[in-house]
Amino acid sequence: MIKFRYVCLTVATAAIVTLSACNSTPNAENTSAPAVNSTAQVTETTTHSSHSGKAKININNAILSELDKFEAKLGVPALSNKIQASRPYASSEDLVTKKVINQEQFDQIKDMVTVQEVVLTGEAKDVDYMTKLGLMKGHLLVAQELLDKNLPKEAEPHIGHPVEEIYVDVEEQLNERKVKEFKTTLISLEDLVKSNPKNAKVKTDLTSSLQAVDGAIATLSAEQRSKPGFVLQVINELLDAANSEYGAAIADGKITAAIEYQDSRGFVVYANELYQGISSQVAQENPEANKAIVTSLAELKKAWPSVTPPAKPVQTPSEVTKLVTTIEQNSQKVIDKSNTQAQG
Numbered sequence: 001m002i003k004f005r006y007v008c009l010t011v012a013t014a015a016i017v018t019l020s021a022c023n024s025t026p027n028a029e030n031t032s033a034p035a036v037n038s039t040a041q042v043t044e045t046t047t048h049s050s051h052s053g054k055a056k057i058n059i060n061n062a063i064l065s066e067l068d069k070f071e072a073k074l075g076v077p078a079l080s081n082k083i084q085a086s087r088p089y090a091s092s093e094d095l096v097t098k099k100v101i102n103q104e105q106f107d108q109i110k111d112m113v114t115v116q117e118v119v120l121t122g123e124a125k126d127v128d129y130m131t132k133l134g135l136m137k138g139h140l141l142v143a144q145e146l147l148d149k150n151l152p153k154e155a156e157p158h159i160g161h162p163v164e165e166i167y168v169d170v171e172e173q174l175n176e177r178k179v180k181e182f183k184t185t186l187i188s189l190e191d192l193v194k195s196n197p198k199n200a201k202v203k204t205d206l207t208s209s210l211q212a213v214d215g216a217i218a219t220l221s222a223e224q225r226s227k228p229g230f231v232l233q234v235i236n237e238l239l240d241a242a243n244s245e246y247g248a249a250i251a252d253g254k255i256t257a258a259i260e261y262q263d264s265r266g267f268v269v270y271a272n273e274l275y276q277g278i279s280s281q282v283a284q285e286n287p288e289a290n291k292a293i294v295t296s297l298a299e300l301k302k303a304w305p306s307v308t309p310p311a312k313p314v315q316t317p318s319e320v321t322k323l324v325t326t327i328e329q330n331s332q333k334v335i336d337k338s339n340t341q342a343q344g
Contacts, residue, residue, distance in 0.1 A: 056114035059095065060088050063165045065135055065241045068260070069112065072247030072317070074105050077256075080248075089115050123233075125173070126224065130217055131237040132170040134274070136162040137213045138238065138266030144206055145307040146262070152197030154308075157259050158266070159190045159206075162213075177219040182212035228278045228285065229338030232331040235271045239300075242267035243324045246303065247317040255309040265304035272297055282334055289330040296326045 057066050067080035076082075079101070086098045092113040096106045106113075120128050139158045146155035163186035174181075189205040196202075217225070224230050242264040249260035275297060283290040300323040303315040315323075 055118065056116075057112055058114050058117060059083055059092070060115050061117075061169075063132075063135075063169050064161075065165065065245065065263070068248045069240070069244040070109050072244040073109060073112075074101065075247075075251070076101065076105070077251065091115055123230065126220055127230065127233045127237065129170060129173045129177075130220060130225075130234045132166050133213050133217050134234055134238050134270050135241060135267065136166050137210065138242075138268075138270045139166075139263065140206065140210050140213065140266075141269055142262045142266035142307060144210075147193075147197075147202065147206065149307065151308070152193050152202075154258070154262070155197075156190070156193055158262060159186070159193055159209075161263070162186055162209075163190065174216060177216075179216045179219055180212075182209065182216070185209055185212055226278065226281075227338070228281050229335045229342075231274055231278050232282075232335055235274050236328045236331055238267045238271040238274075239324045239327060242271070243317075243321055246320050249309075250313055250317055253313070253316075255313055258309050261304070261309045262307060265307060268300060268304065272301065285337065286330075286334050289333045292330040293327050296323045296330075299323055300327070 057069065059067070064080045064084070067083050070083065071077075071079040082100050083095070086094075086100050089095065089098075092110060092115060093106070094115075095101050095113070096103050101109075139161045143155040143158035146152070146158065163183055167183050167186065171183075185205065186209055189202070189209055192199055192202055192205060245260045245264035245267065249255055249257040249264065251257075255261050275293065279290060279294065282293070300320065303313070303320050305314055
């Protein structure tokens with residue numbers, strides 16, 4: 001599908017709830033709110049993966065990679081764009097009243113949806129930050145592969161997505177962490193690929209963009225970036241996004257959306273790269289979990305035999321989901337052990 005620049009919705013805060021326990025419900029929403037500006041704001045201090053719980057998706061400002069989770073679950077083509085086009089929403093049920101989806105479809109995803117603004121703090125905020133930058137990097141890695149194959153038209157959207165979808169979502173954190181602005185670098189690269197893809201500067205600017213993302217990630221401490229419990233949370237988020245994108249790429253047993261196929265490939269490539277950096281530590285702490293993760297990652301990568309989609313999917317969406325779930329379940333064992341040690 002063609003993805004468009006999204007506009008962040010500014011919402012007023014009616015209440016700020018600080019959560020400190022894993023069994024809290026940070027995303028319980030007030031569905032009786034009469035207007036968007038009465039949406040409550042929730043402060044989330046727990047980790048993304050605590051007790052394997054999945055954070056709800058705010059349909060008012062989620063990026064397309066997050067909205068694609070609904071598209072993959074419901075099998076509705078271009079649903080992500082439809083959700084964006086009908087913003088803002090005063091309540092989750094507006095998806096039905098605005099005829100974005102029907103009631104039966106809403107019932108399937110209602111536990112995943114919120115209109116509340118979740119304010120992340122602590123480790124959860126850092127996981128979100130690195131995940132968003134990881135999504136950027138996944139897009140750019142795929143763009144690099146496509147440019148190497150002399151496919152600039154196919155590379156264009158993957159160069160555009162980081163600045164059009166993600167940068168604005170992570171910009172506040174970039175400013176907080178005093179990261180040098182690199183939006184203009186991304187925009188310049190996108191414009192150059194569109195106007196003069198054979199220009200040697202394309203390769204230079206792409207390298208600069210990748211280095212800028214790495215530099216932004218490096219504002220997190222080296223200790224945190226090498227901690228298995230932290231990195232695995234980021235990996236799980238990237239694989240969750242890849243799983244959704246892969247599901248959105250396939251219809252009727254065929255790969256019908258090359259962009260989503262390539263998005264998911266990029267996210268898996270970077271997730272695998274991150275795991276290589278912590279695999280030896282995980283192997284020492286939990287050899288069984290490491291073996292399961294390594295085996296599943298190797299099998300998962302087979303779903304993307306090349307950057308250009310094969311004539312027929314190598315793996316079905318359900319097979320990819322099963323592998324991602326196995327990785328997440330074994331990652332959780334390591335994360336839980338790390339949390340227990342930290343508390344002890």
